[in-house]
Amino acid sequence: MKARTAFAAILVGVLAVLSLLVVRPFLDYLLAAMLLAFVLTPAQRRLAPEIGSKVSAFALVGLTVLLFVGPIGLLLRVALESLNDLPTSASELPTFESVERVAERTLGVQLSGQFDRLVEGVTGIVAQQSSGIASASVHAFLGVLLLLFLLYYLLEDGDTLVRWTKSVTPLPRAVQDELYAEAEDATWAVLKGHVFVATVQGFVSGLGLFALGIPDAAFWTVVMMFLAMVPIVGVAPVLGGGVIYLAVNGRFLEGALLFVYGMTVVAITDDYLRALVIDKESSLHSGVVLMGVFGAAYFLGAIGIFVGPIILALFKATIEVFTEYYDLG
Incomplete structure (x- = not known):
């Protein structure tokens, strides 16, 4: 009996670790879905008897998308505008020429071209990171899709999940x-x-x-x-x-x-x-x-x-x- 108990404990522990590794890349989206489901569950319980659990869950997910699309779209728009406004050379920086002349007179050093190379170097670094940015964008897109699907199923079957959790908790x-x-x-x-x-x-x-x-x-x-x-x-x-x-x-x-x-x-x-x-x-x-x-x-x-x-x-x-x-x- 002790051997069976030990084997069951080891098996559960191994599967728990593997499950955590599977969930880990999207853990933040999972937690976000759980938090949103907790907030929207009272509304789901009110609407489900009237229009059905599936329809009410879908409607609440749609409402969540509308509430989040606005602020996120605003942030992205401002960020993209800021990126477009970034200078590609030092000559595009405001008051650059006057600052350069003052610095040359003060230090007695020829600075022409130095700031250009500095700004172009920074721009090149940003360009080199474009692949990483694209990868992060794909990960975020998949995470948002996962969040929406999880939110829908947590709203529709959340009470069933809670009952199951209580039944297996010792x-x-x-x-x-x-x-x-x-x-x-x-x-x-x-x-x-x-x-x-x-x-x-x-x-x-x-x-x-x-x-x-x-x-x-x-x-x-x-x-x-x-x-x-x-x-x-x-x-x-x-x-x-x-x-x-x-x-x-x-x-x-x-x-x-x-x-x-x-x-x-x-x-x-x-x-x-x-x-x-x-x-x-x-x-x-x-x-x-x-x-x-x-x-x-x-x-x-x-x-x-x-x-x-x-x-x-x-x-x-x-x-x-x-x-x-x-x-x-």
Whole structure:
């Protein structure tokens, strides 16, 4: 009997490692699909009895595509425009000729052609990396397709997956039910406290950029929505850059207005929303959130900004459930 148990454990362990290796190249897309399915499941449960589970799942996936295509398309457009505007020679750089003349008079060195070779070298390096960029683009395209398919099936068969997981988990059903409930509460607390609040804060900050005519304000608004999820950092880099931009262009009054707007309206929005939507008993400490964001972003990439704090929140909830049920304290 012990030999059978050992063999079963080894077999399961080997298959688990192989499964992880299979999933690893697209792990970030898998986690994104799971997170989106968690958020959309309440809507799926409402719509499925009315229009059918398949139709409702397909509709929610379509809605997700529409909501994400806009911001991603905006980012790509701005990025492509920035690439097209890159100079191919030093003579195309703004105020290059005057800077070159001043440097030659100051240093007494002939710099003609040096900057041209430098800029052309940088451009050549970018061209050499084109194959890597193409490969990354193919990987991202396949990952997005996988994400959409997984999202559809998680919405349609998510409850079946949860029931199967509970049936094979070697824990009493009461423990599992409490663990799932705590995990759901912790995940919603993180989503509401850090994703929703960051989205609103980034949007409110973007209104200030639009009002004062900052270039590419829509792009920087999307950037601030992501930066607002990072504790300590927040939207300050973009708003501070906006203030500097206005001051450099001689628009001192508008720069002062943007500074005051960030210190009052944006700050109050952040504090008020966090106090309104976060249950203080289930929220994580800011230091834990910071560790989750930075650590998971390093390990998982961009999706780690969302998943990192949730993983730590789930760990905290698991410890609390086990401590209560098994009297580990």
